[in-house]
Amino acid sequence: MVFPKRIYYGFKDFQPSSLPKGSRSSRGRRAAPGNIDRGNDMFAFNLLATVAGNLLNDKETQDQPSNLTAKEMKSIVKHELQNDNELPKFEPCDQGSCDEGKPNCETLCKPFISQGFVMKDCSEASSSVVVPPVVAKLEANEKSSYESTVDTGKIDKQASLSAEREKDGDAGSGNRFRSDEIITNLLCAEDIQDLDLKPPPNLVSSDSSVELPPYQKQNYTGFDTSIPNRRVDVKFSNRYNDQNSSRCYPSDIINSNGFKSQCIGGDRKIKKSSEAVFRKVKTSRQNETKCMFRSGQMYYAGQKIQKSSFKRRKFFERFTSASHQGEMKSDMFSMSPEKSLKGETSSSATALNAQTLKLKPDEHNVKCSIKSFMVPEVIINMPDSATIGELKRRTEDALTNLLHYGLQVGIALQGKKISDDSKTLHQIGITDTAKFGSLGFSLEVNSDYQHCPQPSDASEPVSWFPVSVPSDICMKGTQEDFTCQPDAARIIKKPKTGFDLFPLAKTEMQDTSKEDVNALAVVPVLNSDPLSVIPLRKSKRSELVQRRIRRPFSVSEVEALVHAVEKLGTGRWRDVKIRAFDNAKHRTYVDLKDKWKTLVHTARISPQQRRGEPVPQELLDRVLSAHAYWSQQQARSQIKHEPEQHILA
DNA sequence: TTTAGGG
DNA sequence: CCCTAAA
Incomplete structure (x- = not known):
């Protein structure tokens, strides 16, 4: 182009x-x-x-x-x-x-x-x-x-x-x-x-x-x-x-x-x-x-x-x-x-x-x-x-x-x-x-724009920084309206290019309400036609929904995940999410479940076969032990409950 | 919505 | 990560 x-x-x-x-x-x-x-x-x-x-x-x-x-x-x-x-x-x-x-x-x-x-x-x-x-x-x-x-x-x-x-x-x-x-x-x-x-x-x-x-x-x-x-x-x-x-x-x-x-x-x-x-x-x-x-x-x-x-x-x-x-x-x-x-x-x-x-x-x-x-x-x-x-x-x-x-x-x-x-x-x-x-x-x-990281997202890299200009930016999508939580867009990712935001003149900064100072808010465009507000995923164009960007788990995230699973087990992903990733909006409980799945897999394969950022062996060991433990618990609970159901029946 | 599991 | 059956 x-x-x-x-x-x-x-x-x-x-x-x-x-x-x-x-x-x-x-x-x-x-x-x-x-x-x-x-x-x-x-x-x-x-x-x-x-x-x-x-x-x-x-x-x-x-x-x-x-x-x-x-x-x-x-x-x-x-x-x-x-x-x-x-x-x-x-x-x-x-x-x-x-x-x-x-x-x-x-x-x-x-x-x-x-x-x-x-x-x-x-x-x-x-x-x-x-x-x-x-x-x-x-x-x-x-x-x-x-x-x-x-x-x-x-x-x-x-x-x-x-x-x-x-x-x-x-x-x-x-x-x-x-x-x-x-x-x-x-x-x-x-x-x-x-x-x-x-x-x-x-x-x-x-x-x-x-x-x-x-x-x-x-x-x-x-x-x-x-x-x-x-x-x-x-x-x-x-x-x-x-x-x-x-x-x-x-x-x-x-x-x-x-x-x-x-x-x-x-x-x-x-x-x-x-x-x-x-x-x-x-x-x-x-x-x-x-x-x-x-x-x-x-x-x-x-x-x-x-x-x-x-x-x-x-x-x-x-x-x-x-x-x-x-x-x-x-x-x-x-x-x-x-x-x-x-x-x-x-x-x-x-x-x-x-x-x-x-x-x-x-x-x-x-x-x-x-x-x-x-x-x-x-x-x-x-x-x-x-x-x-x-x-x-x-x-x-x-x-x-x-x-x-x-x-x-x-x-x-x-x-x-x-x-x-x-x-x-x-x-x-x-x-x-x-x-x-x-x-x-x-x-x-794309509809996933609403998933833009938030300032509270602790797992987000430090490259996220508040925009220093007061602005509200509305953007109207192509097929669908998109919305973004107001504070979800208050930060933008600093481009790798080193692109810097312009420093707003002090006087202007002062003129601006505090609320706006750090806002680069993507706000939904008012749509006067309610019928046109159709959830993206339910539209016929759902195929166009873009795949979420891949965000590899960091070691610290893995650590948090392992810790939470050790505590809560492998069947309570929502709780794991709330406990350890509550402020990571881009990590869903499904993501955590999937990550755990891959962690277990990773732990079982040889280090040579592993890819991506290496996960400390210590963590992988904990993954295996936790997985084993909770698998056992799950099996036990089933054994424990099935007879009861049988009796009740 | 959440879980579980295949893709 | 996605998709989705099943709960």
Whole structure:
């Protein structure tokens, strides 16, 4: 997967009068396309996209044998995500677009965010004020140059798509402007401050609900030439308008964290199009507002982009039609069927793939290239005095956290979710005959997120630490709402990357209520539709429930377990749990029972056969003796009771 | 829900 | 760790 390391933003004067007055139903979660909410998804999305894009890193292609099961594929993808050691770098206002000598972009952006960026109060939106969307568009300033980068066989297709793009572009030309302008706008603090972000009267709503735009539809075109250097970008366009855009990432822009990319014609500016809808809501708590990020798409750039181009394709209908309300629309990604000779692996295949997926003779290879991910809805609660930088880091925290614990990978084929993880790619039809672009990846919230460790969890490694920023982060899942105990998310795991939380300014810390200081709370998104609140495990998609992460027992845990079992015996796992693991929320009594089972087994095998962290022999001896003792007790009690029952009978 | 045991 | 019959 390859994502741009930086995303550029530009602000364009909004045009309140031209904004349609959207209907605002009480349910309000899904607004009709084209309503007043259009626009600001872009910013929200890009915030997320940038973070996630960086998190996801450059896992560009994956060579998968076609007998790989969907489950395995998901596992691999997730593994890729989680193994990404790159520091998330969150740059909603890209430094790269700020010329030297200019004030830093956080300062520039602050007036923007303080005026209109923050939009929604999750809890009580007694009245809402709709802020006109601030539209940012970065338009392609080249489209002809890219043809040379793609296989000739695809030229025709691209040409036709180009034509379509032109057509659509004209339709939306009113909002388009050149990237140069955008960047200029972005860089001019005065301009930003001069923006009149006050909403027009007709956009003030007293409705108690806030209407949110539906998930963005995506138009996607991607041509994977299977030649990294000739990789062609995909393009997304949100549903609000079908304007096209394309982008090119000059090396000096994209380069970040060692990520090198090249762009022929490096003087050209990045091109991209997206929107974001922001709304402002009066909140009960003054000085605090919440950012609500709707899901969006991530843009990506190939590692060695030489040209970029956008073609369009009506692609999302499949997804939307097949999608359940509240379900995150599938992402796009392309797959290029690719036959592999025996033992041949793609040079871009990751080490993981290389060692995990050994191709058998005559096995077909399927090359998967993830083009983008959609990010589940995230709501971030923070004071409006916060700067963009804080928002960035807050979002980083949230996404980092979610990537570690809350996200799983979903796979869809032609818009239809693949629910059977055991099916192989071949069985599903993802083989030679796979149609280009028919496979979708998505990031989803997994139900086990509620199992995130708690501060009281004594068995948790010290790497758990309280988040030092006050924030509430709501996240809406893909298929199901997920909930997390409020304090369950007050800690996040410090990434191995050494990613540090930003220190909040003292003044701001003081302004924040104590209750919030250590809260990185994942709170359930209020769902106005009770019918949609369906327990995950009881849904038909139960197959999608992610397996809990493996958490090997530490020696100290084993010690506690052995001690408890010595005391209580082997048939009272609930008591063992309460006695020794009451504060280890991730250890269920079933887990303890299973662990005991494996301990007994471990104790019986030779030390050479044992794996994992070695358990002291002393403990294993105690396991055996305790097991023997309680087995005997159990047998005795049966002998003792059976006659009684016989007598009673 | 908890136990017990196979997968 | 998961799944689930049985209690």
